[in-house]
Amino acid sequence: MTPPALVLTDLSCLHQRRPAVHHLSGSFAPGSLTAVVGPNGAGKSTLLRAIAGLHDSIEGRIDRGGLRAADIALLPQLGGLDRSFPIACADVAASGALARLGAFRRLPAATGARVADALAAVGMAGFGRRLIGSLSAGQFQRVLFARLMLQDAPVLLLDEPTAAVDARTAADLLRIIEGWHREGRTVVAVLHDLDLVSRAFPETLLLARDLVAWGPTARAFTPETRLRARLVAEAWAEQPELCTEEPHIEAAA
Amino acid sequence: MIHALLFEPFGMAFMRRALAGCVALSLAGPPLGVLLVLRRMSLTSDVLQHGILPGIALGALFGGLSLWAMGLGGFLAGLAVALLAGWLARATGGQEDAQFAGVYLIALAAGVAIVSVTRGIDLAHLLFGSVLAVDDTALLLMAGVASVALLGLAAIWRPLVLESFDAGFMRAIGGRGGAWHLAFMALVVLCVVGGFAALGTLMSIGLMMLPAVAARHWAAELSGQVYASVGLALLASVCGLLLSYHANIPAGPAIVLTAGGFWAASLLAGRRHSLAAAVLRRGHYTG
Numbered sequence: 001m002t003p004p005a006l007v008l009t010d011l012s013c014l015h016q017r018r019p020a021v022h023h024l025s026g027s028f029a030p031g032s033l034t035a036v037v038g039p040n041g042a043g044k045s046t047l048l049r050a051i052a053g054l055h056d057s058i059e060g061r062i063d064r065g066g067l068r069a070a071d072i073a074l075l076p077q078l079g080g081l082d083r084s085f086p087i088a089c090a091d092v093a094a095s096g097a098l099a100r101l102g103a104f105r106r107l108p109a110a111t112g113a114r115v116a117d118a119l120a121a122v123g124m125a126g127f128g129r130r131l132i133g134s135l136s137a138g139q140f141q142r143v144l145f146a147r148l149m150l151q152d153a154p155v156l157l158l159d160e161p162t163a164a165v166d167a168r169t170a171a172d173l174l175r176i177i178e179g180w181h182r183e184g185r186t187v188v189a190v191l192h193d194l195d196l197v198s199r200a201f202p203e204t205l206l207l208a209r210d211l212v213a214w215g216p217t218a219r220a221f222t223p224e225t226r227l228r229a230r231l232v233a234e235a236w237a238e239q240p241e242l243c244t245e246e247p248h249i250e251a252a253a
Numbered sequence: 254m255i256h257a258l259l260f261e262p263f264g265m266a267f268m269r270r271a272l273a274g275c276v277a278l279s280l281a282g283p284p285l286g287v288l289l290v291l292r293r294m295s296l297t298s299d300v301l302q303h304g305i306l307p308g309i310a311l312g313a314l315f316g317g318l319s320l321w322a323m324g325l326g327g328f329l330a331g332l333a334v335a336l337l338a339g340w341l342a343r344a345t346g347g348q349e350d351a352q353f354a355g356v357y358l359i360a361l362a363a364g365v366a367i368v369s370v371t372r373g374i375d376l377a378h379l380l381f382g383s384v385l386a387v388d389d390t391a392l393l394l395m396a397g398v399a400s401v402a403l404l405g406l407a408a409i410w411r412p413l414v415l416e417s418f419d420a421g422f423m424r425a426i427g428g429r430g431g432a433w434h435l436a437f438m439a440l441v442v443l444c445v446v447g448g449f450a451a452l453g454t455l456m457s458i459g460l461m462m463l464p465a466v467a468a469r470h471w472a473a474e475l476s477g478q479v480y481a482s483v484g485l486a487l488l489a490s491v492c493g494l495l496l497s498y499h500a501n502i503p504a505g506p507a508i509v510l511t512a513g514g515f516w517a518a519s520l521l522a523g524r525r526h527s528l529a530a531a532v533l534r535r536g537h538y539t540g
Contacts, residue, residue, distance in 0.1 A: 052425045069427030076421050085291060085418045086475045095415050099426035103412035131473055151426075 002030050003154035003186050004065025006051060011060040013046045020046040022210045023060070023245055028188055028203075033181040035201035035217070036190045038229050042208045044190040048074060048157040051188070064155075070099040073153035075144055077160050083132055089143045090115050090128035096150030111150075118146035123172055138165035145176055156180055158189040162196065174200055197221070262498040271384040271504060274395035274451050275490035278460050281399035282444045283482035284406055286458075286465025287475070289441065292417045295466070296353055297338050298458045301445050303357035304334030306364025306454045309379065309446075314371045320390045324398075324446050327454075331442035334360065339438070364454070382453030382505030384497060391450040398447030402440045409436050414475065452505040459509030460486050467516040470523025485515050 006028040013021040020043035028034055036044045049055045051062060052074040064072065073096075093115045097107060119125055122142040132140055141161065148156060161177070162170040170193075178200065180187050188205075191197050197204060197217060204220040206212040208229035213220035262268050289298050308330025309323045316322020337356060342349040368376050378386055387395075406413075413433045416423040423433075441461075448457030468482035493508030500507065522529045 054421060054424055069425060072425070074421070074425045076419070080421065081419055086473060086478065087414070087418050088474065092418075095419075095422070098411075098415070103415075147422075 002184050003067065003071070005030050006065065006155065006186065007061075007063040008051075009061040009063065011047075011050065011058060011062060013043065013050045013055050014057040014059070015046075018240065019043075019209060019243070021050070021207070022243075024207070024211050025060075026205070026211065026214045028186055031181070031184045031186055032203050033177070033187045033201055034189070034203040034205055035197040036188060036205045036207060037192075037194065037197055037221070038207040038212070042229065044207055045077065045159050047207065048159050048188065048190060052157055067155060070151070071153050072155045072157065073099070073148050073151045075148060075156070075158040075161055078137055078141060078144075078164055081140075083135075083140060086131055086133065088129050088131055089119065089124060089135070089146075092132060092143050093118055093146040093150055096147035096152075099151045099153065114150060115146070118149040119143070121149065122146045122176065123169075138169040141165050141173065142169065145173060149176075153185070155186045156188070158187065160190050160192065162191065162193060170196070194221075258499070259495065262495055267385055267387065268494060268498060270389070270392050271387040271451055271494055272490065274387050274392050275460065275494065275508065276487060277396045277399035278444065278448050278451070279464075279486035279490050280483060281402040281406075282448065282458075282461035283464045283468070283486045284479045285402065285437075285441050285444055286461040287468060287478050287482050288413065288417060288437065289462070290465050290469070291475075295462060296350060297335075297342075298441065298445070298462055300338055300353045300357045300360075301331050301334055301442060302448075302454055302456075302458045303364075304360045305331040305442070305446055305449065305457075306379075307360055307367060308333075309449065309454060310364045310367035310371060310374075313374050314367060318373060320394055320450065323449075324394055327446040327449060328442055330360075331445055332439065335438040335442055339434070377503070378453070379449070380453050380455045380505075381503040382449070382451050382456065384451065384494065384504045387451050395447045395450060398443050402444050402447070405436065405440045405443075409433055413437055452508060453503065456505040456509045459505065459512055460489065463509065463512035463516050464489065467512075467519040467523070470519035470525050470527050473525060485519075486512065489515055 008024055008026055011021060011024045012019050022043075024047070036047065038044050046055055050058055051064075052072050053069055054074070094107065094111055097111050097114070101107065116125070116128065119128060122145045124139065124142050124146065127139070127143070132143065135143065158177070161173055165173065174196070177187055177189065189201070191201070198221060201217055203215065204217040205214045206220050206225050206229055212229045213225040263272060286298070289295055305327035308326035308328070310326075311330075312319075312323035312326025316326070334356065338349070338353065341352040341356070345352060365376065368374055368379060412423065416433050444461060445457050448460060452459055464482040464485035467485050468478040471481040472478045489508055489512035493511035494504060496502070496511060497504045497507035520527055524530065
């Protein structure tokens with residue numbers, strides 16, 4: 001499974017004309033495992049949502065190499081989901097399969113077994129009929145990972161996969177992420193656990209609205225770049241001036 | 254005695270027609286209501302039932318009191334209000350309640366104003382419903398609307414439920430979340446219009462919302478809540494029509510009061526999240 005590269009060209013993602021991501025260019029290589037790191041409000045979640053096609057107000061270009069929407073799986077932040085919704089774990093996991101099938105197609109007979117396997121793989125065997133409202137944050141995150149497994153996408157975007165989960169859950173989820181990496185999928189994860197990043201993620205994108213550093217983790221992640229990231233994020237202008245930076249896109253593109 | 258109380262009223266043709274109409278509404282409305290509650294859109298249904306009134310009044314004004322003209326006018330007005338409500342919800346980032354209050358006040362005022370200049374139409378019947386108003390045409394309207402709504406909901410059930418739970422996921426997999434939402438709103442408007450003949454425009458969502466709100470006290474899973482809500486609505490239809498007959502009050506308030514009574518009973522004595530469940534603390538499990 002070798003997905004195409006994801007290429008960002010002079011990408012700006014805007015919230016009411018203010019950039020959350022500002023003139024970002026670069027690419028996620030096929031099969032790469034990249035951590036997106038930066039302070040709060042640095043545009044990390046917005047960047048993932050933009051790549052997944054969920055952020056409308058963008059300038060510049062995102063080249064997904066011909067991937068369809070269903071080929072890019074997004075793990076949203078836990079807080080954004082309604083966990084009081086009366087739906088069972090197995091149904092949440094099975095919904096991942098709909099990405100390929102479409103909403104109306106009948107689920108193949110093997111889906112039940114795949115759901116059971118995925119739930120077992122995330123350590124939730126036997127939880128199939130439990131409602132998600134009765135789960136802890138860590139257990140719910142495991143169920144969302146099972147949904148990602150059913151979705152079986154070549155590109156995975158994970159927004160804070162290890163936030164609000166205990167050390168054991170984080171370790172289990174990391175093993176799953178590393179498994180995806182071994183299978184050749186492109187994985188991009190927003191993370192705040194810097195220790196985890198330097199331990200397990202070969203590539204790092206350090207973002208503070210503008211690009212600070214992007215490359216092999218050891219090189220992208222220095223005390224100097226981290227200080228720069230913090231300073232950018234803390235600056236907030238009441239009346240920002242219009243950005244006059246020239247687009248970097250060549251006219252031919 | 255019991256026979257006179259429970260069965261004799263349904264010996265009359267108009268009571269049987271009203272019952273058949275309400276049974277149709279009870280089968281189609283509550284499942285939509287359960288989803289409205291889960292989508293945090295209970296208030297939207299209230300806006301819709303007021304929103305259809307100007308359309309119904311215009312239909313009566315130009316269509317010469319034909320029920321189909323009123324129904325069509327109500328449906329179009331309801332769709333317009335649904336689109337307006339959706340736009341307001343997006344434009345205000347989910348803080349739409351104040352705007353909703355404004356919309357339904359204006360719709361109600363406009364509807365009442367148009368009705369009062371239209372000859373030959375009884376405002377009270379329009380607002381509060383009447384079992385006598387359920388003639389064969391009205392019955393056909395209610396049954397037809399309920400059939401379309403039930404089949405339509407069955408068709409879009411899976412994407413709609415998933416979109417209600419995680420709209421971002423449906424959008425991310427290219428699931429056209431907005432289309433399901435619009436189809437769902439059209440079905441809700443259909444049911445609201447279907448209810449107005451028997452229940453009146455002020456209470457046409459009564460059979461849709463009250464059983465749906467009560468259902469969460471009886472079942473944990475979505476499917477169980479849907480069955481519970483339909484069962485409660487059917488029971489409320491029968492009891493409400495009897496109350497309407499014996500107490501000589503309009504069908505709308507009678508049925509809605511009955512459904513409201515069931516909700517109160519569910520709140521007090523339901524299996525889940527009820528006062529009884531909180532008071533009667535049974536032993537806890539070991540794990």
